[in-house]
Amino acid sequence: MEQHDLRAERAISEYRGHINAYCRRRLPLDLAVEASSETIAVTWRRRDVLPDEPETLPWMYGVARKVVKTVRRSEQRWIARGERARGIHDSGDTGVEDSMIRADEERQVRQALSRLRQSDQEILRLAAWEGLSNGQIAELLHLTQAATDQRLSRAKHRLADEYNRLNDRKGGTR
Numbered sequence: 001m002e003q004h005d006l007r008a009e010r011a012i013s014e015y016r017g018h019i020n021a022y023c024r025r026r027l028p029l030d031l032a033v034e035a036s037s038e039t040i041a042v043t044w045r046r047r048d049v050l051p052d053e054p055e056t057l058p059w060m061y062g063v064a065r066k067v068v069k070t071v072r073r074s075e076q077r078w079i080a081r082g083e084r085a086r087g088i089h090d091s092g093d094t095g096v097e098d099s100m101i102r103a104d105e106e107r108q109v110r111q112a113l114s115r116l117r118q119s120d121q122e123i124l125r126l127a128a129w130e131g132l133s134n135g136q137i138a139e140l141l142h143l144t145q146a147a148t149d150q151r152l153s154r155a156k157h158r159l160a161d162e163y164n165r166l167n168d169r170k171g172g173t174r
Contacts, residue, residue, distance in 0.1 A: 008047035011056045012040055018057060019064050026068050035071045039064040073131055112162035120155035127152055 019039050023032040042063050043050065051059050113121055126132045126140065138148035 004047045004050065007052075007056075008044055008050055011050060011060065012043055015057050015060055016040065019060055022061060022064050023068060027071060031071050031075060035064065035067045038067045038071075042067065077131065108163060108166050109159075112159055112166055115162050116155065116158055119151070120158055123148075123152050124155050124159060 016036075020032070020036045023035040023039070026032070027035055039060065043060055046063075050056060113124065116124075123137060123141070126137045127134070132140065134148050134152060135145060137143075137152070138145050141148065143151070
């Protein structure tokens, strides 16, 4: 067994309780279990960069912090989707036709997105689907804030252009 494996096993064994408690203090129990498990999994996957003592536990807390944020964002998106769905259902303002139009528009956006470069797709997904701020995207992609702002703006324009091209081919309006 490699040294990295042994260090990770010891860290996970020694600090699992600390990580569980950290997550339980920040999330409901079911989500805390998920976040704690993911933190342990990340620790194992990244065992080659796991720092030596005394930095091990703070490093694991840093991982847990990011995981907790991700779990919270995911939960908030699910709640928001549920609220939107209830609002659509309860409002009575939308019918089958409106739902079909929205589904078609979503399909067209996904099709337009799939025609973009991978780098444009990634930055748009991080912003729109993951709900990350430009600052968070900059940090994640190792870019400056200005470069991120510019790349995101250009990607949005390219998406709009591609969406309009698809719509023009179908005889739709912009």
